[in-house]
Amino acid sequence: MDTSFVVKDCALISIATGEEAQNLRELSDRVKMVPTGCIYYHFWGGMLRSSFDEPEYQNDFAAWAWRCLHDNRLAERLAIIDPSAYQDLEALRSELADVIDERLAESEHVPWVRSGQRFKFIRSQIVVFDTGIRITHPSEMAEQIARMSLGSIFYHFIDARRRTGQGKNDFVEWFTSFDEADCIKLTRRINRIDPYFTTLAALRRELEAVFTS
Numbered sequence: 001m002d003t004s005f006v007v008k009d010c011a012l013i014s015i016a017t018g019e020e021a022q023n024l025r026e027l028s029d030r031v032k033m034v035p036t037g038c039i040y041y042h043f044w045g046g047m048l049r050s051s052f053d054e055p056e057y058q059n060d061f062a063a064w065a066w067r068c069l070h071d072n073r074l075a076e077r078l079a080i081i082d083p084s085a086y087q088d089l090e091a092l093r094s095e096l097a098d099v100i101d102e103r104l105a106e107s108e109h110v111p112w113v114r115s116g117q118r119f120k121f122i123r124s125q126i127v128v129f130d131t132g133i134r135i136t137h138p139s140e141m142a143e144q145i146a147r148m149s150l151g152s153i154f155y156h157f158i159d160a161r162r163r164t165g166q167g168k169n170d171f172v173e174w175f176t177s178f179d180e181a182d183c184i185k186l187t188r189r190i191n192r193i194d195p196y197f198t199t200l201a202a203l204r205r206e207l208e209a210v211f212t213s
Helices: 024-031 036-047 060-067 072-079 089-106 138-145 150-163 170-175 181-191 200-212
Strands: 005-021 119-135
Touching: 005 024, 005 036, 005 150, 005 170, 024 089, 024 119, 036 060, 036 089, 036 119, 036 150, 060 072, 060 119, 072 089, 119 138, 119 150, 138 170, 138 181, 138 200, 150 170, 150 200, 170 181, 181 200
Parallel strands: none
Antiparallel strands: 005 119
């Protein structure tokens, strides 16, 4: 049985849903009914997009609250939501809706934005490519990590969490096939990495450090 680590690359395809929000009430309503692919895209998609808008806000909801609603308090509350802390996208959706509804309850009026500033809900579809690279043992990973594309890092470390049964990344999942003490240590160190409040380039450097030290 081949237990090689199959290195894959990926890209997120953006698909318009036609759903929009022009005020906070509409945002609350739409968040509760759009496909989970929208929640995924607006929290994680920015890591793969070539965008430098509001880099201090990791998710699109926080960026919109700051840039279009001019609601710094809401933007800050949305910005600290860490999607990696939730078991699944429905749990993340619930937290997002709660934060928005809490702000609505505090507001004496519902702020609107101009028609050109509406929040447009986009859903994502991931396209996966086989790079042809195979890694046969954890000792080879350090050299290969540095060569991996940012799409590969996203696929194996971030997207894997929604693909694997227990929300693990592909590196940790692969280590279970090796009965070695070093793999247990590597697993612990990798599990301490939070992939959200960072960039894919920085995440790749963190993983490289885990495998080289």
